[in-house]
Amino acid sequence: MEYKYTFTVFTPTYNRAHLIHRVFESLKSQTLMDFEWLIVDDGSKDNTKEVVEEFKKSNFPIRYIYQENGGKHRAFNKGVKEAKGKFFLTADSDDRFLPDALEKLKYYWDLIPDNEKENFSAVTGLCIDKNGNIIGDKYPKDIFDSNSFETTFIFKIKGKKWGFQRTDVLKRFPFKEFEGENFIPKSSVWFEVSKFYITRYINEPLRIYEINEDSLSSNAIQLMINNPNGTIYNYYKEFNLPIPLKYKIKFMINCLRFSFYNKELFFGCIKIQNKLLLPFIFPVAFLMYIKDNLKK
Template sequence: MTGSVPHRPVQSGHARPEAPAGPPIFTVFTATFNRAHTLPRVYDSLTRQTLRAFEWVVVDDGSTDGTRELVEGWAARAAFPVRYLYQPNAGKPAALNRGVQVARGELFLNLDSDDTCVPTALERLLHHWHAIPEAERSQFTGVTGLCLDERGKLHGRPYRRAVMDSDSLEMHFRYRDRWERWGFHRTDVLRAFPFPVDPDARFVSESVVWFRIARRYRTRFVNEALRSYHVAERRPDQLTALSRGAMRGRLPYHVMVLTELREWWRPAPLEFVRSALAYSRYSYTLGVGRTEQLRAVHGPMRVLVALAQPAGWLVSRLDRRLP
């Protein structure tokens, strides 16, 4: 494996500049639901950014814990624009779509409500974006780097090379890259690929959108850890907590694998087996019977689903206790 991974990028030696005039380069986006106890960590990491050409858009998905007062207080004194938007609880896909719609930045960066980024995060992401030749940049959606856990340890493995130009389909199916990563997309690309919104799910597997984007755009992947992923504090009150609704949100991913991505069968057959099992399990749990499950898939994937159905049915019996 080539390429080295700095555990923490060295901070720039220059003084932190003031926010420049004109539109921001980045829209940093945070969707939140009852996370007032962790949001200060996000805000503090943004106040330390060496690059100041950004805005922070917070979409509150129905919090009842004082999130509004907290964020509006920061908006009154922050050295960068802070925009607070409230919506009745509708889930992260709806929150993401709203954030993309109102974003003023050319580049859209999602930062979760319980995580942080290193002080040079925006500066380094922009550096890697500008390192893509300008004549080729329209073919790219963004830049993605590595993550650390809350103890400063690299989450997963680094990329095979220090810089890789690829896409999320190839990274997932060919290179088996399943670790926590972090990066931005062009805002105009995200506007062209909105997240599906299901009022009964309030969640959808983000890979459904990332894979559709990957069919048209490339991503630059870099071996630089810029975000801290606080694994220990992932709790069931998050926007993606497991429930029947979450199963509804995960089901489209497995349908997509089985019906749209058959060209990846050869490099990743086990991924299709996993999706067949999950598809059958979730379908049974949500009341979709054997015949209807088979009707939705075709060719070899129908055979695979048929073989997975007995195991899917058995596991679905345990799901009856889910809310």
């Protein structure tokens, strides 16, 4: 398939009219301008549309799509379907990134030999804070070819990272959409892609991470409680990854933990549990479920 642009810079947004200018200013400053900016508005009630209309007076293509509120994963799926860029780069509505971010991403992709490119799906780099300090861990080498589950579970690399995926690959791995739910963990797609493709990781700062951004850790538990189908689906997929046993046990526990919120899911989750480990896993999962409810 022929793509019109090198990059689709995709921004999912919901009531972020006061922050989305960060992405706009970052894009205006890019040293590589071969991109489109695709905004999928997930049901905003503020003046996001009017703000974007003002942005359209700039010298790069901007497309705005409005949809009823359905969650970031649905906005992502819509963005991938609509993308006209070869590479799909998500820039959240409060993101800022360095002026040469797109140029660096393309540079490191181009370094991959042509006969090996089909094996790669992505290039991912580092994030820095507003003072220029690297957030989290660097990769073992300045150019490090691996995948999501190896970097997470084997090399245990932590911290914010940022990069693109090939659009054609993402079209093959959409986020699963459960009726009545508006959240599913991102890893349900990233780990699935990692079964088939390599990522080129680079020790280059690309994104400026705002420390005061919404933290998923405090919000995530409630999101997972409110969306048990997507949560359990994700943990089940993670359990089947080629990862150390201790992580598999952790995912089994969490699968049970969130199944307590839905009787049908609970019995389904019990069936897939390791029968030898179940007597040990069950009480731990139940105690975590009780603890979750005490925090409400």
